[in-house]
Amino acid sequence: MSSPAYLLVAHGSRDPRPAKIVNHLASQMRERLGGHPVGTAALECQPQPLHEQLERFCQQVQSPVQILPLFLLPGVHVREDIPEEVAIARSHLPDRQTIEILPYLGSHDGLRQVLREQIQARGDCQAWILLAHGSRRAGGNAPIEALAAQLPEQVGCPVRPAYWSVEPSLERQLDEYEQAGYERVGVLPYFLCPGGLTDAIGEQLRSRCGLHLDLSETLSESPHLMEVLLDLRQRVPVPSP
Numbered sequence: 001m002s003s004p005a006y007l008l009v010a011h012g013s014r015d016p017r018p019a020k021i022v023n024h025l026a027s028q029m030r031e032r033l034g035g036h037p038v039g040t041a042a043l044e045c046q047p048q049p050l051h052e053q054l055e056r057f058c059q060q061v062q063s064p065v066q067i068l069p070l071f072l073l074p075g076v077h078v079r080e081d082i083p084e085e086v087a088i089a090r091s092h093l094p095d096r097q098t099i100e101i102l103p104y105l106g107s108h109d110g111l112r113q114v115l116r117e118q119i120q121a122r123g124d125c126q127a128w129i130l131l132a133h134g135s136r137r138a139g140g141n142a143p144i145e146a147l148a149a150q151l152p153e154q155v156g157c158p159v160r161p162a163y164w165s166v167e168p169s170l171e172r173q174l175d176e177y178e179q180a181g182y183e184r185v186g187v188l189p190y191f192l193c194p195g196g197l198t199d200a201i202g203e204q205l206r207s208r209c210g211l212h213l214d215l216s217e218t219l220s221e222s223p224h225l226m227e228v229l230l231d232l233r234q235r236v237p238v239p240s241p
Contacts, residue, residue: 004100005037005061006233007054009082010070010192012042018193021220022070028226037061043081050085054099055092064098068232070192072106072219073143075135083240100237105192108235110228111219112147112154115188118216119155125186125214127158129173131201132190134163141166144190159188164197170204178211186214193220 006029010022022040030038039061041053048056058065067086071078086099093099105111119128130148135141141163148161162173170187177185187205189198198218205213219225 002063003036004064004066004098005039005057006033007039007041007057007065007067008070008229009050009067010040010042011077012044012046013193013195014045015195018195021193025070025220025226025229029229032226032230037063043077043085050082051088051092054086054089058089058093058097058099064100066233066237067099067101068229069101069104071104072111072190072192073132073135073140074104074107075137075140078104083238086240101240102232102237103235105228105232106143108228108232110224110231112150114219114222114224114228115147115151115190116154117222117224118188119151119157119159119186122186122214122216125157125184127160127177127182127184128155128186128188129160129162129170129177130188130190131162131164131170133197134166136166147190164201170201171208174208174211174213182211184212184214186216188216189218191218194218 008022008026010018026038026040030036039057041050041057043050046053069078069082082101086101090099130144132144144161148159151159160173162168162170174185189201191198202215205215
């Protein structure tokens, strides 16, 4: 069997920044793999649904394809939407076409190292907040809470989880740090790329008085993110539904 081609699948956004970053990641990965085919696709905000993007990619590369979901949490997109779109693409392609889904980006332990290095690069902060979008689904925020619980031992300062759409909110965690006597607090945005939401986070922090606040970069800015992506190629693909 020939070596697989890789398709980086992102959420999709009307903001042009995420697509530019994902294309850059694909270019970097292609270069690291000696010119091996690496494409990009998105679930939303595209003229074609994901299954048509996947079908076109398979026809272009004419080799086995492995999908690498660029998602940080195992939500409905990872568990349902991508597998459903892959199933549709398989039904339209020849039986000999192999399509596999690799574990999603957020499942890799290397992201903890990325977060740790972001904290250590700003050693003057006394405490940190790990800020994610947040989910209302039962257990949906457990990975964020686990990361926030693991990081203090590695970085030597408190790390609390916060969410943009559910409690505990960013404002609430900032209030509690301020009441506890902290003066310099860092915020780690647990997002792959900058966009409208990270812009709104920055605006909220700039309007906050009483604390010196430091907003870190998104994960895409880490020089070690590519190592995580390359290592995910070695992981066992997710079983087909």
